[in-house]
Amino acid sequence: MQKIWCVSRGNNFVVDCLYSECMQCCRRLLQSTRKKYFQIQKHFSMSTGDVKSLRTIISPPISKIRNIGIMAHIDAGKTTTTERMLYYSGYIRALGDVDDGDTVTDYMAQERERGITIQSAAVTFDWNGHRINLIDTPGHVDFTVEVERSLRVLDGAIAVFDTSAGVEAQTLTVWRQADRHSVPRLCFLNKMDKAGASFQYAIESIKEKLKVKPLLIQSPLGEGKSFKGVVDLVNMETIIWSPRGQEDDGRHYERKAVKEMNDPDLLSSAKDARNTLIEQVADLDDEFAGLILDKYSEHYNLVPSEELQMAIRRITLSRLAVPVLCGSALKNKGVQPLLDAVALYLPSPEDCDYDFVQWYQGDLCALAFKVLHDKQRGPMVFVRIYSGNMKSQSAVYNVNQNCTERMSRLLLPFADQQVEIPSLTPGNIALTVGLKQTATGDTIVSSKAAVAAASRRAGRDGDKKDRDGKTQGSLVLAAVQIPEPVFFCTIEPPSAARQPDLENALKCLQREDPSLKVRMDTDSGQTVMCGMGELHIEIIHERIRREYGLDTYLGPLQIAYRETIQSSSSASDTLDRTIGDTRHLVTVELEVYPWTADSHGTSPVIQYASEISEQQLKDFKEAVENGISSSYLQGPILGFPLVDVGVTVNVISVHQGTSMTMVSACVSRCMHKALKKSEKQLLEPLMKLEITLGEDHLSSVLADLAQRRGNIQEILTRSDNKVVVALVPLAEMMGYSTHLRSLTSGSATFTLELSNYEAMSLHDQKTLLKKKGFA
């Protein structure tokens, strides 16, 4: 017997329980309260006698699962298309609109206000007997990590295009990401209703920029204002959407055989287009080619649709070509055939070969790919199950964090509602409640023993594989690579008392968003926030205000410099102070000098002259070293930490009764004196910059790098792109994300990481001091 709990998202109450094999329980529920039934009916479209369908809802056969993403350039229409999918599949009652800010997947306040997707949202719905888990991903470049994270757990994807614009910059980026993850795709040419929409132009742009073979399985009926539907070239049918009565929600459309349309031109062009499709498919699929040669070489019109569909599916899964469909999500045309195509052509989890699953055999192995913080329920973790069953109220072992956690509840995110379920089978995506330690990218298994068993199997199989010359798979699912954040700034709470609240907010946000980094500035004690771009930082700032009720203050973008010395110098100092009845008297003499070690030492190298006795060392070593360390944190130029400085203490003379604090203070003052006398040098962080871009933008990007004091290391060729590797001072990278975007029309991507600290030239040092008001 299976027990199903239906939970309404907002107030989180349990509606009732059903036993899927118990008709009595179902009837009791229906009689007990009509309202409750409607809530369940909304999710399951269930009638009294339709109890069995509940079982498929919980655990659909793996061949019927489609884990897909929807991705594109900003504003291509991903959210609008997703909203239609939910509506036509019966999971929402009214169509939301991005422009009105009431869509299901853009649920964050900023998303609704700005009309952009920031977080990817996972929704589950059923279509034609298939379970579709769909992730709507952001289009803005600052959130590419979010797309990458989603792609990690997807089996297939829909790339959405604005037909009037063709392939846009961010489409290229996400396309490359999908290539990296070997994700089979469909293309949906959206906005066919828009003035300037050109199906042909978009197809050419796909061929030219994405270097893929488009399989035109549809052709449009009209363009721009006259767009009314599509020709389904596989089935040779026209699909025309027309309002019924007052309703123009796209639910009603008519399928008619092309030959019944009494339009000779349409018939002839559709026949030609289908013949081209058949030839293209035969070229790419040997099985289909054999069939055509054997039976249909003279009669393409007799090729059964099912054979054509199966061949298109094989081609799509092996990523030899990409089926292309078209429509207008906003005008409610073309979305249902797109959903049919998802079920027909995109892979199920069993079509995908996940290496590591074999090590776990029947044991649970899942990947946490997204964490959300719900005010009432705490952290909620989205997981993709690769093997074994996941059960609510069970303990699971987190391989990355090396800890066992208890999962209290398991939910399916049906549109804007979540349905509680007792367990879930491999291939599914679910939302879990109760995992408090789990962060994005962690691998979850049933127990520590299961990992040990998997590792034994991996070892054995690994030996076998090694002999075959292949490498062994990993037990931990590969997490998404997070590029080093580019932007840094301090963030301050409205008052010191709210610092713990700020820390908690940042901790929660970091678990949701691993591209956000937070650290403490040891010099100033301030909290420093590091992000992927200006928009990213801005959104985090806003979320802290809205979701955590904290009006924080963001400091300007900062660079962490270092200081050093280039010559030796000595100093002596005496501190003589009487506090109360006690006289504190210390005399110190020391020498500072450049310490030429290979790596930049962030802690001082301290030596003692032979004149210093064993007893003195025993008594004062700690106080002396505290004094040296504290002055090491604040260099003599701008107060940045010192590196590569050595210190020799020559004299310590301490009057009896002097406190250790006074000894430290005197040493610190003496250090400052000596440092001031030496030749001082500022060091700046040098970043390793890697830009991937098209050749046409290469010269402008190189010229710009020269102006930014960039030093080009190498220029590589990767597929059709150039990869520029350069060392550039971080100070020159402010606003680079936006600048590169405008320089390359957004087509380039870059990563930035700290390479080393380098001495600034006298001129640059002077300029910086002037900027900081020191010269």
Ligand SMILES: Nc1nc2c(ncn2[C@@H]2O[C@H](COP(=O)(O)OP(=O)(O)OP(=O)(O)O)[C@@H](O)[C@H]2O)c(=O)[nH]1
């Ligand atoms: N004319 C026309 N406009 C559309 C169509 N689909 C979406 N739009 C409009 O395009 C704009 C962007 O739509 P979204 O659905 O938010 O696009 P998106 O790709 O999700 O955007 P991001 O999530 O911000 O990347 C909105 O103003 C939509 O109303 C369409 O088929 N035709």
